[in-house]
Amino acid sequence: MFVTHQASLFDVEPSGPTIGDLACAITRTQLSAGAWVDHAPGWVAGSEDLFSDLVHNVAWRSDRRPMYDRVVDVPRLLCFYDAADPLPNPLLAQARSLLSEHYANELGEPFTTAGLCLYRDGSDSVAWHGDTIGRSRTADTMVAIVSLGDARPLLLRPRAGGATLRFQLGHGDLLVMGGSCQRTWEHAVPKTNRAVGPRISVQFRPHDVR
Ligand SMILES: O=C(O)CCC(=O)C(=O)O
Numbered sequence: 340m341f342v343t344h345q346a347s348l349f350d351v352e353p354s355g356p357t358i359g360d361l362a363c364a365i366t367r368t369q370l371s372a373g374a375w376v377d378h379a380p381g382w383v384a385g386s387e388d389l390f391s392d393l394v395h396n397v398a399w400r401s402d403r404r405p406m407y408d409r410v411v412d413v414p415r416l417l418c419f420y421d422a423a424d425p426l427p428n429p430l431l432a433q434a435r436s437l438l439s440e441h442y443a444n445e446l447g448e449p450f451t452t453a454g455l456c457l458y459r460d461g462s463d464s465v466a467w468h469g470d471t472i473g474r475s476r477t478a479d480t481m482v483a484i485v486s487l488g489d490a491r492p493l494l495l496r497p498r499a500g501g502a503t504l505r506f507q508l509g510h511g512d513l514l515v516m517g518g519s520c521q522r523t524w525e526h527a528v529p530k531t532n533r534a535v536g537p538r539i540s541v542q543f544r545p546h547d548v549r
């Protein structure tokens with residue numbers, strides 16, 4: 340495989356990965372315009388095994404997209420699992436069920452799809468955007484992100500202008516964007532010159548939200 344990753348000393352559990360109790364772990368930050376973020380650092384403990392399973396066994400593909408007068412590689416590898424597709428590791432199915440259960444009342448529907456991104460190094464990134472394809476263009480919803488591998492900052496900024504928030508995400512952390520967040524805020528994972536190892540982001544979304 341093309342990526343190398345050094346296991347974090349703090350992240351290797353002899354018993355393998357385990358998922359924590361969401362109710363105790365989450366801190367909510369209320370944002371402007373009806374948006375919010377929930378953050379649970381280290382939600383998946385011992386996530387190193389899960390990370391290395393996904394790095395090696397997911398059918399990662401690179402996407403290309405038009406930019407100005409050229410077609411360029413999207414700077415990260417991707418794999419998308421629709422609601423009916425089996426997830427590549429049982430822990431992801433468990434995470435999705437726990438998230439669906441925890442947010443059932445507030446979200447009113449389960450998380451169904453899983454989008455996986457692999458940031459191979461600091462030159463992989465995602466530019467400022469909201470996940471506004473589908474119902475999230477017009478309605479409140481949630482996008483739940485589980486981060487594995489090396490930490491990278493996920494930035495959030497209000498579309499109306501204002502200060503940028505920064506969440507350093509990796510090593511089993513959970514971040515959930517909710518309310519109007521996809522419409523009224525944008526998020527990004529910027530490139531960095533720092534030496535960073537690979538990171539995997541798993542995004543769980545409800546039906547017809549991308
Ligand atoms: O890397 C992340 O956690 C964010 C990915 C993202 O925003 C997206 O794929 O829509």
Ligand SMILES: [Fe+2]
Binds near residue numbers: 468470526
């Ligand atoms: Fe996104």
